[in-house]
Amino acid sequence: MQSRTVRPGGGALVDDAGGTDGRGITERGAAGPAEGAAAGPAPGAPGATEDPGGPDGAEAPGGAVGAGLLGKPGDSAAPDTSDAPAGPEEERRRRRRRRTRRVLYGALALLCAGVLLVVGTGYWAYEHYTGRVQRIPNVFPTGVPRAAQPPPSRSGSQTFLLVGLDARSDLPTTGSGAEAPEWKPGAQRSDTMMLVHIPADHKHAYVVSLPRDSWVPIPGHGSAKLNAAFSWGGPPLLIDTVQRLTRVKVDHLMVIDWSGFKKLTDDVGGVDITVDKTVSRRNGPGGVWTKGTHHMDGSEALDYVRERYGLPRGDLDRTHRQQNFLRAVLAKTLSAGTFTNPFTLKRTLDQLTSVVSVDDRLSDGDLRSLVWSMRGVRAKDMAFMNAPVAGFDTIDKQSVVLLDANASSGLWEAMRNDTMAHWMATTDGIDELGTRVS
Template identity: 60%
Template sequence: MNAREYEDGAGGRPDSLSLFDERDEADGLPEGGTEEAAAGRGRRRRRTRRVLIWTLATLLVLIGGGIGGIYWTAEHYASSVERIPGAFPSVPESAQPKPVPGAGLTFLLVGLDARSDVATTGGQAKAPAWKEGASRSDTMMLMHLSADRRSVSLVSIARDTWVPVPGHGMAKINAAYSWGGPPLMVDTVQKLTGIRIDHVAVIDWNGFKKLTDAVGGVDITIPQTIEAKGDAREWLKGTHHMSGDEALLYVRERHGLPNGDLDRTKRQQNFLRALMIQTMNAGTLGNPGRLTGLLQAVGDVVSVDDRLSNTDLYDLGWSLRGVRPDDVRFMNAPFGGFDSIGGQDVVKLDTAASATLWEAVRNDRMDEYFAQHRTTSDTLGESVR
């Protein structure tokens, strides 16, 4: 699926304003109008459009040294994002969930503690961010972008969630990545949820240190003091301005948290929310040094499937230009309890509640879902341990 497909669907193409669209708004005359009046309106539209185009071009020249420089910069940073070949399962189409036309895009985000790719040689592309048996995925999130690109929903699936892994029987969901990399991970999630995965992104938590430092750090509020336990540090109540190193400690820890991995996933979501707010802050976007550092760090943090071209990345970024932090919602997959199976501590899903959530994602009805479930403990609130 191409990132431009958000424009299709039952609701038609979202309203948009293009500075580069030379089509007239109407071919005919309004009732009671004259040809002279219509010609005047057409001249005003063209004049306004030319003013906007030249204003935009001037800003690009001042900011980036010319339109060619802007294009080169965008191409450079988009090309630096590593592509993962063969990220999708090779199972027959009939064995995969059917895509729902006009229902937005769904990404599978896989978080790792450390990248497993090898160094580049002679300018060649990096190896896939996976080696058989080398590591298990630390974090999994479904990120759904609504068809109108006005909202984003992220649903975390705890790494200890007990699920059927195709070809391996029941296991913790993070084992799928170790056994079969992105294709098996995608196949496992698709069969669990019935949601067609459009794209895959592998995220390196270590790399988030660079992102955090690139935006000047993030503010995280801890509602109550958490005592040190084992290797886990003490966290004092209050708002902390965290550097990259501190933020990494914050998202990795689970010892001392009442609900273990469930609280840990909420910490990760809370960090992403804080990073997003700081990134959208004018102090970051308006500071050339910080913005350049942010763009440079992205390529070190994220790898995406090879179905996403540079043009797709541009289009995707542009389509999300109106999204603000309040338009992004986070939650955990509905919790069904802890258990111990074969000596392993596992997390179980609430099957009925999960089915309702998966249906909402599949049919692009997450706005309705969050309106009905805004008080559930699975959703990310303002207070995160």
């Protein structure tokens, strides 16, 4: 039978070989019932003699467990070998355990540092850059009769009006580098107008282009081309016109001018745009756009999206070109690593805040929440289409686009009710990007 000792003060339990398992208990120290019984009657059992312990009946040093194992004076006990040198095999095991612990602690420290760096840098970037976005004041219409106001957007969904301006100025009018007002009466035209609907789940986006030549009622001005609304009354008149036309509430406005358009294209290193068939090129150096994929810098991309006279459907094909460009830019800026790599995130936010302006109702917190909630959206998750068109006409010596009120009603209802996915799945004849790209 082995005898075991407990050092005063709760020292390690030691077997005859002197080995421990690193927890203060010998590898063989967890005795089975037979060995425990051999040590003598348990305290309190018939015939057992209790050790009175320390003064006033206190427990003996080492606690109740130690007292039970020590037994009475005179019991046979092995010498205290707890300080005996460990064997070579045991020493190797100890060294391996120490190395393993050091590696694990080091890896954990590096992981924590990396997480803190990414989260901290991302939070700083959101805080810093959202505060740099240029805000446009007083963009929403006032004094609109209640009957002409659209119902509020469904909870959680939002609709943006994205406007591309032909500012007729060499000075940037949008973004953090703006050097001229974004609107002066008669000085700017809205050449691009898109309603961007973001559903409540923030997993997709739906982009609907409103042709600039659409013949529509403009409050206080009678009927005219849609792009005249911005020229005459700036953002408030354009928003009022679009809301009355669609009965869709515009929650926010986002504006970029052609100067910013060129800069953004160059900042992302140009874009690859596929032309589906060879067509004439009236802007820039002239010639043709040959069928195939073209890598375009800012100037080339601007020529591409502004072209309409050489296109079979004029303004409608031009809106698809604009969508084609937007999809190409988004594919580069919304890559999987944009939101996880702090350096990529910084560069992307630098590019966007330098060219884009938003309404002053879109707070820094709103913008941060929007960016974060849509971090998983890629270009493939976005649908691009034109508003339904009934045909073309010439009015007051102007070539105009006639919107199809009947076909449009279902689209605008789906946008109001946040049911765009269902509408697209159940509607035929949608003029969607991919069907036609020139």
